[in-house]
Amino acid sequence: QKEVEQDPGPLSVPEGAIVSLNCTYSNSAFQYFMWYRQYSRKGPELLMYTYSSGNKEDGRFTAQVDKSSKYISLFIRDSQPSDSATYLCAMSARGATNKLIFGTGTLLAVQP
Amino acid sequence: GAVVSQHPSRVICKSGTSVKIECRSLDFQATTMFWYRQFPKQSLMLMATSNEGSKATYEQGVEKDKFLINHASLTLSTLTVTSAHPEDSSFYICSARDTRQGRYYEQYFGPGTRLTVT
Numbered sequence: 001q002k003e004v005e006q007d008p009g010p011l012s013v014p015e016g017a018i019v020s021l022n023c024t025y026s027n028s029a030f031q032y033f034m035w036y037r038q039y040s041r042k043g044p045e046l047l048m049y050t051y052s053s054g055n056k057e058d059g060r061f062t063a064q065v066d067k068s069s070k071y072i073s074l075f076i077r078d079s080q081p082s083d084s085a086t087y088l089c090a091m092s093a094r095g096a097t098n099k100l101i102f103g104t105g106t107l108l109a110v111q112p
Numbered sequence: 113g114a115v116v117s118q119h120p121s122r123v124i125c126k127s128g129t130s131v132k133i134e135c136r137s138l139d140f141q142a143t144t145m146f147w148y149r150q151f152p153k154q155s156l157m158l159m160a161t162s163n164e165g166s167k168a169t170y171e172q173g174v175e176k177d178k179f180l181i182n183h184a185s186l187t188l189s190t191l192t193v194t195s196a197h198p199e200d201s202s203f204y205i206c207s208a209r210d211t212r213q214g215r216y217y218e219q220y221f222g223p224g225t226r227l228t229v230t
Binding site: 034036042043044046049090099100102103104105 | 114116118146154155156158161203205207217218219220221222223224226
């Protein structure tokens with residue numbers, strides 16, 4: 001079993017839709033959770049960073065972490081064609097040497 | 113803030129030659145940088161962790177003599193692909209950890225370098 005599971009998609013939605021992207025994980029030591037957006041042939045861009053359980057909102061983006069279920073989500077409201085990209089979840093345990101563990105990424109296409 | 117640059121963005125080289133890729137943190141100091149490799153439609157594969165002033169830590173299966181990493185300063189790490197072969201063709205991406213207070217676990221990525229070995 002992979003440490004982090006993410007549905008690869010592709011996910012296609014109409015413009016204006018609410019998008020829900022999810023990851024599950026198996027390592028209960030993970031405490032730091034991130035969502036990255038990656039456009040084709042570009043480096044990943046950090047969208048959201050969350051520590052432990054709870055919600056965090058930034059504009060049209062909301063990140064949720066449920067540590068009891070080992071489940072994290074990213075919601076995109078009023079999706080736009082410019083949101084079309086691959087979304088990667090990533091997580092890390094506490095400690096100076098702990099590295100980020102990435103999901104495989106979900107390809108999202110927002111249709112105008 | 114938290115901008116990471118990479119140079120070159122694209123490079124084509126002949127088999128057997130060496131290629132150097134630079135990764136710079138532009139507006140913050142990064143004691144730790146990471147080098148990833150990404151194949152088409154796949155996620156990032158961590159190759160090595162680069163620490164300023166010390167030897168890099170390589171992931172299992174990554175040849176340290178082939179992928180030389182140097183972290184000479186708090187803002188610069190380099191990856192040299194030695195004696196490149198066509199199977200080394202890939203998208204190489206670096207990231208830097210922002211060690212400012214409260215942001216220790218955030219990593220910021222460079223734009224990537226597309227390496228093609230002919």
